[in-house]
Amino acid sequence: MNTKIQFAILFIILIFSKIGSSQNSYQLGILPVININKKLPADLKLNFKTESRQIICKEQHFDLKSELIDFSTIISTKVGLNNSLAGGYLLRIKNENIIHRLVQQFTIIHNHSIFRFGHRFSSDQTFEKESTTFRFRYRVSNQTPLNGQSLNSKEFYLKINNEYLNSFENGSYDLEIRLALILGYEFNDNNKLEFGLENRSDSFLSEKLRNKSWINIGWFIAI
Amino acid sequence: MKTNQSLYLNMIIRLATISIFILITVYTCTAQIKYEKEYRLNQDDVPKIAIEFVDKLGFKKKIKWYKEEGLNNTSIEAKTKHLSKKYSVEFNPKGEIEDIEVKIKFKEIPAKVQQNISKYLNNNYQKNKICKTQIQLSGGPNSLIDAVLRQNFKNNAEVVTRYELVVKAKGYDKYQKFEFLFDDNGEMLSKAEILLKNTDNLEY
Numbered sequence: 001m002n003t004k005i006q007f008a009i010l011f012i013i014l015i016f017s018k019i020g021s022s023q024n025s026y027q028l029g030i031l032p033v034i035n036i037n038k039k040l041p042a043d044l045k046l047n048f049k050t051e052s053r054q055i056i057c058k059e060q061h062f063d064l065k066s067e068l069i070d071f072s073t074i075i076s077t078k079v080g081l082n083n084s085l086a087g088g089y090l091l092r093i094k095n096e097n098i099i100h101r102l103v104q105q106f107t108i109i110h111n112h113s114i115f116r117f118g119h120r121f122s123s124d125q126t127f128e129k130e131s132t133t134f135r136f137r138y139r140v141s142n143q144t145p146l147n148g149q150s151l152n153s154k155e156f157y158l159k160i161n162n163e164y165l166n167s168f169e170n171g172s173y174d175l176e177i178r179l180a181l182i183l184g185y186e187f188n189d190n191n192k193l194e195f196g197l198e199n200r201s202d203s204f205l206s207e208k209l210r211n212k213s214w215i216n217i218g219w220f221i222a223i
Numbered sequence: 224m225k226t227n228q229s230l231y232l233n234m235i236i237r238l239a240t241i242s243i244f245i246l247i248t249v250y251t252c253t254a255q256i257k258y259e260k261e262y263r264l265n266q267d268d269v270p271k272i273a274i275e276f277v278d279k280l281g282f283k284k285k286i287k288w289y290k291e292e293g294l295n296n297t298s299i300e301a302k303t304k305h306l307s308k309k310y311s312v313e314f315n316p317k318g319e320i321e322d323i324e325v326k327i328k329f330k331e332i333p334a335k336v337q338q339n340i341s342k343y344l345n346n347n348y349q350k351n352k353i354c355k356t357q358i359q360l361s362g363g364p365n366s367l368i369d370a371v372l373r374q375n376f377k378n379n380a381e382v383v384t385r386y387e388l389v390v391k392a393k394g395y396d397k398y399q400k401f402e403f404l405f406d407d408n409g410e411m412l413s414k415a416e417i418l419l420k421n422t423d424n425l426e427y
Contacts, residue, residue, distance in 0.1 A: 037423045043397050047427055074427070081391040081398040081419075084426065107426045118425030141425045148262040148289060151420070159424070189421045220424045 029055040029067070031198065031214040037222045043078035047088070053214070068094035074103060082109040090124075101126045114150075116143045120163075131170050139163035143184075153188045161198070176202035180216060190222035264288040269299060270318025276364060277301045277312055280371045306374070311357075322361040323371065324387065329356045332386060339409025340388070348392040355389035359404070378407040385412065 033051040040046060053067040074088030084107050092099035105122035118141040126133040141161045145151040161180040166173070182196030198214045266274065269288050277286055282305045289300045298321065301312040309326040329337065344351045358376050360367055366381035378384035386405045391398065400417040 035423060035427055037421075037427075047423070049427060076426070078398055081393075081400060082422075086426075105426075109422045109425060111420075116420075116422070116425065118422065120426065143425060150261055152261060184424070192421075192424050194424065218424070220421075220427075222421055222423060 026060065027055065027058045027210075027212045029053055029212070029214050031216050033216070033218040035218065035220045037220070039222070045076045045084070047074040047076065047086070048072070049074075068092055072101075072103065074105070076105075076107075082111070083107065092126075097129070099126060099128050114144060116151075117141065118143070133167055133169040135165055135167040137163060137165045139178075151186055153186055155186055157184045157186065158182070159184050159194065159196070165202075174202055175204045176200060177204075182216060182218075192218075192220040194218040194220070261289055261291045264290045264299065269301075270314070270316075273299060273301070273314045273318035273320075276314075276318075276320055276368070279368045280310075280312070281305075282310070305371075310371075320364050320367060322359050323367055324357040324359050325376065326355065326357050329353050329388075332356065336386065336405070336407065336409040340386070340403075340405055343405075343409070343411055344390060344392070348390075348394055350393040352391045353388055354391055354400075357387045359385040359387045361385075383407075389417065 031051065031053055033049065036048045038046045038048075049072045050070065051072075052069040055063055055065050055067050057063055070090055070092050072088055072090035074086050076084045076086030079085050086103075086105045086107070088103045090101040090103055092101065101124050103122060103124045105120055107121075108119045110117040110119075118139075120137070120139040120141070122137045122139075124135050124137070126135070139161060140163075141159060143151070143157055143159045146156040146158060148155070151157050159180075159182040161178065161182070163178040165176040165178070167176065178198060178200045180196055180198035182194045182198075184192055184194040186192050194216065195218075196216045198216045200212045200214070201209060203210045266286075266288055268290075282303050284303050284305065286301050286303045289302065291298050291300065297316050299314045299316065299318065301310075301314075303310050311324040311326075313321045313324070315321055332340070344353075360370055360376060360382050362370075362382040370376060370382045376382075376384055384407045386407075386409075388403045388405065390401050390403060392401060393399070400419060402415050402417055404412045404414075406412055
């Protein structure tokens, strides 16, 4: 393994240790995601995603439990070589309740000589028994190969995600900011495994800021 | 409280260690399979003849060496920036020069050649956008050195000048990316579709 990969692994471990030892109010969990994509004729693409949230500890106490599980299907169409428009539906199972969500998104991918940037503008509407939440989101992602100028099969890469979520529910507004540092490995162009840490902070406008950290394990497959 | 904290710290470290172990194991087990890749090379691993050639080009900035391994061919590339332009010098595995590519702006191409290239693209594609333009120089080693030192990239008896363009285009039903090679009159010599990399992990 080259120095960049060793440095990336060390950096992620250091962040883990730092968060574990310095936060006073803190929630930690695991976020496993399986993302399956299928290309369809005429520049259409289907995305199936399942994501679950397993909480490990809450407020400094072990609290091992499964919080929720999501299943989503999104269909996208290309509106340019690197731009796509998508819409879909998400089903969430949380505490035996079923939650429905509609998702719309527009993505732009920029390829630079070494870096690759992804911009995702999305909106969603979550329908629960008592209320409906409207969110408007923007996420910027950067992917950098850890060897050479372009990402090839059997190589590691570093990915950074930064997302801003504006949510409106029953007349109140909240902002959530997400930041993820991820180490990825490309088995081949259609098969990638990612591992990293994601921090989510919300309730910026209320008295108590909430921080949640997720150990992110993602598997992206194209069939 | 202290015990709880150290317990979950231990757990995080264990999880991180196991995950890293899995990644490394997968990497080691699959490292023997042949595949296409491009990676950095130490100058010590570059054939001497290639280093000597690049030394004669008068580059002042750091040279980065790369090796491109395909299923059918392998090449060595030296990349640098010289006089505000990006250079890519390509060699075969023995270190013999193949060509020199200089990144330029499309408008730097002679007007007549620009017109012919644009005419070709507009006639063949509903929409098109030129993403990258390079002058490609090929010929004998001494002629190429002379062309770079004099910054004279015009086609002549000793140096063949071509234009390599990366173009985003939309045909009848889908968007594609192509690499075109045009001669010094703007006549299309070859065309190859660039397979777009999967970007699902940046979209979802």
